[in-house]
């Protein structure tokens with residue numbers, strides 16, 4: 001059996017690549033990789049295996065240099081004779097940036113990329129499964145979506161409101177894949193949000209993990225203490241995708257999520273607090289306080305009525321830990337979109353996934369507690385700079 005994988009150098013794709021390589025019945029894994037040459041592309045894949053000292057079989061793992069933004073990608077893939085016998089495609093590659101200035105790149109990667117790969121795939125005579133890695137966050141963010149437990153069939157909804165272009169273009173990408181790939185070959189998997197790795201090692205990416213480290217420093221959180229967040233580990237996500245690909249599925253779209261067992265933000269933050277005593281204690285405040293926090297970071301103290309009145313001790317605390325107001329401002333800007341997602345207080349139904357015999361994910365606070373030493377000392381200013 002032959003696999004074609006996009007996004008293999010990423011957080012989830014890296015795990016998928018290593019997991020596929022361990023399956024003896026998989027003959028080849030072709031990976032679309034951004035690089036200037038075949039050699040450079042292959043080197044990038046080698047690094048994916050080196051990250052956790054996994055066995056790298058050069059004869060099984062084949063790099064295909066290419067770019068999802070390329071409008072001729074489908075043609076190029078079609079002209080590669082070796083790829084004609086691919087049976088399984090996992091399209092995990094995407095631009096995951098929340099930055100508004102990256103809008104065009106995010107659109108070209110997530111929409112054009114999905115169309116190009118799906119168009120090529122639709123002509124493959126031996127294709128068994130096209131797995132599109134979407135995101136549960138396409139469900140949307142309007143007022144009617146706050147505090148909701150969301151089901152797969154509610155999306156894609158072209159009228160959904162989006163906090164970031166990334167989710168909008170992931171939705172449009174999914175709609176195009178649904179249009180191009182026949183239903184009997186299509187598998188849409190929508191992870192909720194991926195936080196860390198439940199195994200005892202450093203995760204491939206600190207995405208999302210940095211947000212918890214940042215909130216643990218901030219300590220004054222502009223969201224309700226009861227806000228839940230639906231998170232799964234990267235190893236759970238990759239395992240579930242592979243299990244679904246090789247199962248007799250009853251549906252063609254699944255949330256990969258914690259569902260009703262999703263934890264409250266506070267349950268996870270308490271794990272951080274327990275590992276980091278001595279700071280000012282946590283307080284949960286109205287989301288509107290975020291604006292005043294930004295004003296404080298811009299030294300506009302006259303606009304900080306509530307902070308000045310109720311949270312003076314936090315102002316002193318922040319002045320003590322941030323080298324400059326600029327650092328504090330970067331942190332807040334980096335966090336802004338994530339705070340909006342947290343305030344949605346959404347969970348994603350996983351009944352379908354569990355009905356296929358896939359076990360429930362471990363409770364987030366439990367695996368975070370076990371692996372916190374690998375994710376707690378993240379450079380939060382550097383991480384927030386990438387998002388600010």
Ligand SMILES: NC(=O)c1ccc[n+]([C@@H]2O[C@H](COP(=O)([O-])OP(=O)(O)OC[C@H]3O[C@@H](n4cnc5c(N)ncnc54)[C@H](OP(=O)(O)O)[C@@H]3O)[C@@H](O)[C@H]2O)c1
Nearest residue numbers: 007009010011012034067068069092093094135191193194
């Ligand atoms: N992480 C989450 O919380 C989460 C949650 C729900 C859904 N998802 C979905 O899961 C998938 C994987 O996400 P991730 O967290 O693994 O993302 P990631 O770490 O940012 O990895 C993205 C991957 O896509 C590749 N890529 C980006 N632009 C490309 C282009 N123009 N041409 C070719 N390849 C390109 C990247 O290659 P380079 O190494 O060259 O940049 C990388 O391999 C995505 O589809 C994402 O939407 C993720």
